[in-house]
Amino acid sequence: MEAPPLNEVRVKEVLALGAESTIYRVQYWGHNFVLKHREPKTYLHPEIDRSLRRFRTYRECKMLSHARTLGIHTPTVYAVDTEDCTIMMEYIDGAQLKKVVGSLAEEELTGVCREFGRSIAQLHHGGVVHGDPTTSNILVDKVGTLWFVDFGLSEMNATLELKGVDLHLIRRALETTHWNLQDIMLRATLDGYVQQYGPEAKEIIKRMDEIRERGRYH
Amino acid sequence: MGLICLGIEGTAHSFGAGVVDDSGNILANEWDMLRPSEGGIHPREASRHHSEFGPGIIEAAVTKSGIDFTDIDVIAFSRGPGLGPCLRTTATIARTLSLQLKLPLVDVNHCVAHIEIGCLESGFKDPVTVYVSGGNTQIIAFAGGRYRTFGETLDIAIGNMLDVLGRKIGIPFPAGPVIEKEALSGREYHSLPYSVKGMDLSYSGLLTAARRLYGDGVSLPDIAFSVQETAFGMLAEIAERALAHTKKTELLLTGGVARNNRLTEILSGVANRHSVLFHRVSPPLAGDQGAMIAWNGILQYKAGRRITVADSHVLPRWRTDEQDILWRPRH
Numbered sequence: 001m002e003a004p005p006l007n008e009v010r011v012k013e014v015l016a017l018g019a020e021s022t023i024y025r026v027q028y029w030g031h032n033f034v035l036k037h038r039e040p041k042t043y044l045h046p047e048i049d050r051s052l053r054r055f056r057t058y059r060e061c062k063m064l065s066h067a068r069t070l071g072i073h074t075p076t077v078y079a080v081d082t083e084d085c086t087i088m089m090e091y092i093d094g095a096q097l098k099k100v101v102g103s104l105a106e107e108e109l110t111g112v113c114r115e116f117g118r119s120i121a122q123l124h125h126g127g128v129v130h131g132d133p134t135t136s137n138i139l140v141d142k143v144g145t146l147w148f149v150d151f152g153l154s155e156m157n158a159t160l161e162l163k164g165v166d167l168h169l170i171r172r173a174l175e176t177t178h179w180n181l182q183d184i185m186l187r188a189t190l191d192g193y194v195q196q197y198g199p200e201a202k203e204i205i206k207r208m209d210e211i212r213e214r215g216r217y218h
Numbered sequence: 219m220g221l222i223c224l225g226i227e228g229t230a231h232s233f234g235a236g237v238v239d240d241s242g243n244i245l246a247n248e249w250d251m252l253r254p255s256e257g258g259i260h261p262r263e264a265s266r267h268h269s270e271f272g273p274g275i276i277e278a279a280v281t282k283s284g285i286d287f288t289d290i291d292v293i294a295f296s297r298g299p300g301l302g303p304c305l306r307t308t309a310t311i312a313r314t315l316s317l318q319l320k321l322p323l324v325d326v327n328h329c330v331a332h333i334e335i336g337c338l339e340s341g342f343k344d345p346v347t348v349y350v351s352g353g354n355t356q357i358i359a360f361a362g363g364r365y366r367t368f369g370e371t372l373d374i375a376i377g378n379m380l381d382v383l384g385r386k387i388g389i390p391f392p393a394g395p396v397i398e399k400e401a402l403s404g405r406e407y408h409s410l411p412y413s414v415k416g417m418d419l420s421y422s423g424l425l426t427a428a429r430r431l432y433g434d435g436v437s438l439p440d441i442a443f444s445v446q447e448t449a450f451g452m453l454a455e456i457a458e459r460a461l462a463h464t465k466k467t468e469l470l471l472t473g474g475v476a477r478n479n480r481l482t483e484i485l486s487g488v489a490n491r492h493s494v495l496f497h498r499v500s501p502p503l504a505g506d507q508g509a510m511i512a513w514n515g516i517l518q519y520k521a522g523r524r525i526t527v528a529d530s531h532v533l534p535r536w537r538t539d540e541q542d543i544l545w546r547p548r549h
Contacts, residue, residue, distance in 0.1 A: 017492065019458035043487025044454065045447040047407050132416040136463055153414065165372065169416035172368070175539070177463070179362040214372060 032091035056152035063151035070126035094141035110188040117192025134173040164207030225512025228308030229300025235279035236508030245283030247509040265303035294515020297325035298536030305532035335510035340497035351473035352377035369417030404443020474505040521545040
């Protein structure tokens with residue numbers, strides 16, 4: 001059977017206008033897919049814009065797959081266009097963790113956060129940092145599985161410093177977005193992290209605390 | 219005439235005094251900045267500058283506003299964050315005025331004041347704020363009764379980066395305006411480290427690499443151009459991340475580096491892409507000055523916050539999100 005031409009891809013909706021891309025839900029062969037398009041930004045220097053868009057598209061493709069080898073749930077990549085900076089990937093039928101948090105009982109919430117921490121530890125243990133681990137970038141599906149998306153800022157061969165920064169970003173995301181639950185969420189996340197990572201996690205958490213104070217002259 | 223507040227600012231190298239009424243009219247805004255003949259800002263020298271010139275600046279502000287000291291209703295001062303010696307000098311002046319004139323004293327968070335003066339000027343209700351200055355680089359937004367820092371520099375502030383670079387390549391303090399001017403004639407872009415981590419960023423790698431360009435004989439305009447494009451591009455990205463994450467509909471640019479026209483152009487492009495309103499605080503209100511302290515003093519005073527002299531010790535490391543914002547609905 002011959003595949004229908006790509007112009008039969010139908011854009012169903014814009015799922016999100018992200019910081020560096022527009023995310024569409026499209027239909028092809030009667031199935032849902034996600035198109036993530038990093039469109040040019042005319043207000044940036046063209047050389048910076050082009051190299052960022054290309055590099056991050058490439059990086060994201062690679063890391064969505066690599067993270068799976070570390071046991072993390074990520075959408076499958078089906079196609080990529082590095083010129084146009086577009087990735088076609090699996091559509092995950094779920095909600096952003098950010099939006100789910102408020103509707104969970106405390107016990108469920110700490111369970112989810114522990115799982116979140118364990119997953120981050122699995123990535124870190126494999127030498128990968130996510131780079132933008134906010135609750136906007138984790139999807140929760142119907143059966144409660146956590147799916148990690150948005151690997152454009154992720155890095156391999158992560159150092160202690162990069163892992164510390166990753167944890168710092170988690171703390172930051174919790175205190176800005178979930179201020180009323182930040183303490184229990186952070187505790188549960190770090191519990192899961194330590195449990196999965198083992199005793200070496202201590203040094204990374206210490207680094208997280210140092211990083212927090214560094215940028216402030218106040 | 220309504221409530222009148224005298225605001226005193228002196229967290230770093232600038233000392234300022236502003237007089238503002240409770241309708242938001244800025245009656246006077248006088249200031250002076252320490253310009254070291256060489257090197258950076260030494261906290262002790264800056265505090266000496268404040269004690270030497272502060273009283274005259276305050277007097278000039280009161281005279282210019284056409285009022286007498288007896289017309290003032292509230293004394294507000296920047297309690298932090300900032301350099302300890304500078305804060306202590308400023309606080310001492312404010313306490314003295316409060317006791318002498320028998321007026322209530324209000325303690326203002328410097329960073330919060332930068333945001334609120336921008337809201338006064340723009341009419342914005344709930345912006346994502348890009349606060350960029352010599353000592354600060356923060357993306358701040360209101361959430362749950364506090365101004366929360368969504369992103370910030372992991373090492374040095376953008377203004378500090380520009381000043382240190384300026385020092386190494388022969389541009390006197392403050393280097394930002396000269397770098398902006400030089401960049402206009404820059405033609406060739408040289409790639410520099412672009413370091414964004416989530417909603418945070420880092421400028422130390424860029425600084426090192428830019429100094430290396432200078433050592434390699436790259437022209438000043440091209441260095442300035444490359445530094446601005448890279449540093450501001452990073453800021454644009456974290457501002458976009460904050461907008462996408464918070465879904466707020468206003469973008470405010472404030473702080474001394476807000477005077478930069480290229481940064482303004484880039485951020486207005488960001489605002490356009492996200493269909494949000496944009497405002498750059500006007501140059502006289504962008505840097506550290508007393509009017510923002512006075513206006514924030516009025517907001518706090520009306521919300522019932524004041525402080526006794528005995529409790530008014532300075533807070534050099536006062537975080538933006540440590541203050542309850544009593545004058546805004548909690549959401």
